[in-house]
Amino acid sequence: xxxxxxxxxxxxxxxxxxxxxxxxxxxxxxxxxxxxxxxxxxxxxxxxxxxxxxxxxxxxxxxxxxxxxxxxxxxxxxxxxxxxxxxxxxxxxxxxxxxxxxxxxxxxxxxxxxxxxxxxxxxxxxxxxxxxxxxxxxxxxxxxxxxxxxxxxxxxxxxxxxxxxxxxxxxxxxxxxxxxxxxxxxxxxxxxxxxxxxxxxxxxxxxxxxxxxxxxxxxxxxxxxxxxxxxxxxxxxxxxxxxxxxxxxxxxxxxxxxxxxxxxxxxxxxxxxxxxxxxxxxxxxxxxxxxxxxxxxxxxxxxxxxxxxxxxxxxxxxxxxxxxxxxxxxxxxxxxxxxxxxxxxxxxxxxxxxxxxxxxxxxxxxxxxxxxxxxxxxxxxxxxxxxxxxxxxxxxxxxxxxxxxxxxxxxxxxxxxxxxxxxxxxxxxxxxxxxxxxxxxxxxxxxxxxxxxxxxxxxxxxxxxxxxxxxxxxxxxxxxxxxxxxxxxxxxxxxxxxxxxxxxxxxxxxxxxxxxxxxxxxxxxxxxxxxxxxxxxxxxxxxxxxxxxxxxxxxxxxxxxxxxxxxxxxxxxxxxxxxxxxxxxxxxxxxxxxxxxxxxxxxxxxxxxxxxxxxxxxxxxxxxxxxxxxxxxxxxxxxxxxxxxxxxxxxxxxxxxxxxxxxxxxxx
Numbered sequence: 001x002x003x004x005x006x007x008x009x010x011x012x013x014x015x016x017x018x019x020x021x022x023x024x025x026x027x028x029x030x031x032x033x034x035x036x037x038x039x040x041x042x043x044x045x046x047x048x049x050x051x052x053x054x055x056x057x058x059x060x061x062x063x064x065x066x067x068x069x070x071x072x073x074x075x076x077x078x079x080x081x082x083x084x085x086x087x088x089x090x091x092x093x094x095x096x097x098x099x100x101x102x103x104x105x106x107x108x109x110x111x112x113x114x115x116x117x118x119x120x121x122x123x124x125x126x127x128x129x130x131x132x133x134x135x136x137x138x139x140x141x142x143x144x145x146x147x148x149x150x151x152x153x154x155x156x157x158x159x160x161x162x163x164x165x166x167x168x169x170x171x172x173x174x175x176x177x178x179x180x181x182x183x184x185x186x187x188x189x190x191x192x193x194x195x196x197x198x199x200x201x202x203x204x205x206x207x208x209x210x211x212x213x214x215x216x217x218x219x220x221x222x223x224x225x226x227x228x229x230x231x232x233x234x235x236x237x238x239x240x241x242x243x244x245x246x247x248x249x250x251x252x253x254x255x256x257x258x259x260x261x262x263x264x265x266x267x268x269x270x271x272x273x274x275x276x277x278x279x280x281x282x283x284x285x286x287x288x289x290x291x292x293x294x295x296x297x298x299x300x301x302x303x304x305x306x307x308x309x310x311x312x313x314x315x316x317x318x319x320x321x322x323x324x325x326x327x328x329x330x331x332x333x334x335x336x337x338x339x340x341x342x343x344x345x346x347x348x349x350x351x352x353x354x355x356x357x358x359x360x361x362x363x364x365x366x367x368x369x370x371x372x373x374x375x376x377x378x379x380x381x382x383x384x385x386x387x388x389x390x391x392x393x394x395x396x397x398x399x400x401x402x403x404x405x406x407x408x409x410x411x412x413x414x415x416x417x418x419x420x421x422x423x424x425x426x427x428x429x430x431x432x433x434x435x436x437x438x439x440x441x442x443x444x445x446x447x448x449x450x451x452x453x454x455x456x457x458x459x460x461x462x463x464x465x466x467x468x469x470x471x472x473x474x475x476x477x478x479x480x481x482x483x484x485x486x487x488x489x490x491x492x493x494x495x496x497x498x499x500x501x502x503x504x505x506x507x508x509x510x511x512x513x514x515x516x517x518x519x520x521x522x523x524x525x526x527x528x529x530x531x532x533x534x535x536x537x538x539x540x541x542x543x544x545x546x547x548x549x550x551x552x553x554x555x556x557x558x559x560x561x562x563x564x565x566x567x568x569x570x571x572x573x574x575x576x577x578x579x580x581x582x583x584x585x586x587x588x589x590x591x592x593x594x595x596x597x598x599x600x601x602x603x604x605x606x607x608x609x610x611x612x613x614x615x616x617x618x619x620x621x622x623x624x625x626x627x628x629x630x631x632x633x634x635x636x637x638x639x640x641x642x643x644x645x646x647x648x649x650x651x652x653x654x655x656x657x658x659x660x661x662x663x664x665x666x667x668x
Contacts (some may be wrong), residue, residue: 058124072095077305078331082104082105085104088117100112116217157223164202164213166204169196170196171196189275191352201272226244226405227241256283265284265311268304277348278358279356281351292315295515300332318389326375347362396412400433407639411443417592421595427562428451444514445490450497453495462480488514491512498527510626519557520560522583525580528544546584548561549588566580589615591613591616596608
């Protein structure tokens with residue numbers, strides 16, 4: 001029986017009409033296309049700061065200097081600075097006492113703060129403003145959320161309570177057979193009722209889903225929940241998650257209320273059921289990340305500061321292993337250990353079901369910190385892991401471009417892909433679908449579109465996502481927009497020429513905040529102005545390509561960089577040497593993709609994708625593309641006849657060029 005990784009479903013609120021009798025306040029229907037939605041339609045994808053009004057960056061040195069100047073006591077943590085809270089205790093202009101609880105945490109990377117006592121949070125500028133208010137004798141005011149956000153959170157709490165009250169602990173199901181079947185369905189037959197009760201897990205009969213609560217660390221009130229259900233298709237089992245509030249606002253460290261103040265060791269998992277298994281099998285403090293191995297939101301870091309040792313055991317595939325190494329950087333390498341996936345080290349729940357020694361597996365975890373020089377002995381297990389898991393090592397597979405999988409084998413972190421093609425051939429349209437395909441499989445993606453604005457780009461991607469022209473079916477817009485909004489997709493708000501430092505800084509911020517693993521830059525020519533005016537144009541391009549190459553390697557992030565080709569004869573095919581600039585771009589790249597668009601001798605223009613460089617295993621080749629104007633989608637044709645025809649046309653055209661060239665050299 002095959003298991004498919006977790007995938008997010010629609011918001012859990014779609015269950016409410018069934019649970020609450022369909023009665024909801026006017027204008028707040030949660031059903032796609034329902035009355036009351038038209039006046040509230042909005043596009044709310046997250047965007048990153050534009051250069052016109054970015055949040056000023058702050059360094060850790062500047063933060064420390066400011067705290068000392070303001071006489072605010074603090075001490076260094078692993079990823080945060082700890083200070084007494086501005087929002088508790090004395091409200092006067094008296095200095096903060098070093099004897100007060102250090103419940104306010106300032107992120108060392110961004111300067112953002114969180115008070116765990118009051119849940120007040122904000123930016124570094126908000127913190128400074130509240131310090132000034134305190135000096136003037138004014139009571140500091142926590143930064144307020146927008147009315148719209150407050151209303152959404154209030155509605156989410158109400159909806160969560162509605163579901164929570166109708167869910168029952170598994171131990172309270174009257175039918176013992178139903179209890180056993182439910183446990184077997186979710187693979188938790190070995191998890192005891194006592195463990196489920198301790199973590200507050202319930203079962204919702206009407207949705208056949210397990211319910212995991214999110215309790216506020218401030219007053220233990222219910223803030224939201226996650227539902228987990230199983231879908232069976234043939235011999236494949238898929239776990240589907242749904243949350244209240246929606247995924248981007250769901251910040252539940254499942255199991256946090258059970259953590260004691262004196263706990264100093266923790267196991268961090270990517271799934272709630274794994275946290276249950278770890279606690280039962282090894283008796284260790286365990287927490288589950290709200291979005292699994294896809295993201296570790298920086299707002300959760302303050303709750304992990306008390307632990308001197310954190311073991312990351314996120315899953316059983318290489319994707320979770322790569323995520324664990326990335327998260328360890330945020331948490332501080334010196335306190336982190338990683339459980340490497342393998343046949344004898346599956347995910348915690350599977351280890352419990354197989355009767356493996358979970359404690360022994362935890363003791364064998366590898367230290368995340370490393371020296372600049374290592375021996376093969378230290379690399380031996382990683383090399384073996386790559387040999388055993390060749391399919392996972394090759395990366396995430398494209399669902400829409402199976403022919404691309406045959407050549408590149410997959411999309412891998414830490415690589416640089418150069419993409420080029422003639423003007424007007426559809427480079428942006430193709431690469432948006434190429435990136436969308438990966439994003440739909442959980443690859444956190446950041447788009448930097450300097451050539452077309454984000455509204456137009458989002459429209460293209462939404463059309464590709466829906467697979468239809470929404471202009472002709474506006475009643476379906478909200479339904480598809482809601483689904484599209486759940487994707488881990490972010491946009492930079494740059495447009496037109498930008499300097500490379502600003503772009504790299506924004507990318508660095510996105511990797512830290514949103515755990516971005518794929519960045520698309522369209523295109524390089526828009527970064528060759530500004531500070532490079534006095535620099536040779538080719539040297540400027542080499543500098544930019546080198547900066548992207550270094551970023552991809554240092555941050556284990558894949559960068560897809562679009563570069564226009566140099567001016568070529570229309571009769572000639574583009575080659576790797578056709579990429580604008582020097583040879584550095586193609587030399588630094590791990591992959592080079594060329595969108596060929598030319599007329600063939602026997603018919604209208606044909607488009608196909610050529611892989612001209614593949615550093616992973618060397619396979620290169622071409623495959624035809626078919627374009628659907630209605631869905632703005634390219635799909636690879638599997639017809640070997642057409643592929644053979646393209647190759648024959650290329651040979652005919654090449655012969656004609658040779659004959660034409662030799663004929664021109666002869667005189668009558």
